[in-house]
Amino acid sequence: MSKVAIITGSAGGLGKGIAKRLGEDGFKIVLHDINKEMLDSTLKEFKDAGVDSIAVVGDVSKREDQFNLVKEAxxxxxxLDVFVNNAGVDVVSPFLEIDENQLNKTFSVNVNGTxxxxxxxxxxxxxxxxxxxxxNACSIAGHESYEMLGTYSATKHAVRSFTHSASKELAPYNIRVNAYCPGVAGTAMWDRIDEEMVKYYDNMERGDAYKQFVDGISLGRSQEPEDVANLVSFLAxxxxxxxxxxxxxxxxxxVYR
Structure with missing residues (x-):
């Protein structure tokens, strides 16, 4: 009997790459996103590729939506066999400009959603x-806190902590809880980070922030969705x-730990 996997935030980006790989692994796939238009397009793509899949629109920051997502699956x-807490949001700002709305929104999606x-x-x-x-979707920012990404880094540290505590409490029920921590990928999220960095550094042009991060990667290239999906495939x-x-x-x- 085929196993079933839910991947939140899977209409595009890394989440879509993860869902695609798990579909290739033989899982029945439950796609999920808050963006219905993108989600419908991705579902069509998966069905055209012969993947047994459904799509559910939802907001991970709402507990009721998460329980409904499992019910739909x-x-x-x-x-249900695998649940991937992939959905997340990023935010770029100097520490002194972090405000209540930024904290509430980012923690609501990244931490509460997980x-x-x-x-x-x-x-x-x-x-x-x-x-x-x-x-769970953690990040290198769950191991190292980055300037201009203070709020995002804090949420990913929280995800790592909840991964640890949940794994301890759920082990008696035969449930494993792990996280994947991506680095720098050429996704829409990193486009936004790069664009925002330019606003705060006078000597920086668009593309410079992304290039600086990529130049620091030992293997000499940015990350592809497949790189993350390979790890998630193993964990699943x-x-x-x-x-x-x-x-x-x-x-x-x-990041070396």
Missing amino acids: VDAFGQ VFGTQAAADQFIKQDTKGKVI SDDSDYITGQAIITDGGI
């Missing part, structure tokens, strides 16, 4: 009395059954 496919998704998945795994995998597989509570860096050699 189970209604469609009868079970907690609610993990709760919803764990609730279903326990009901099924089966093994389950929760895989039976081969990773003895791994839990880990936040694994996949950055080509930027």
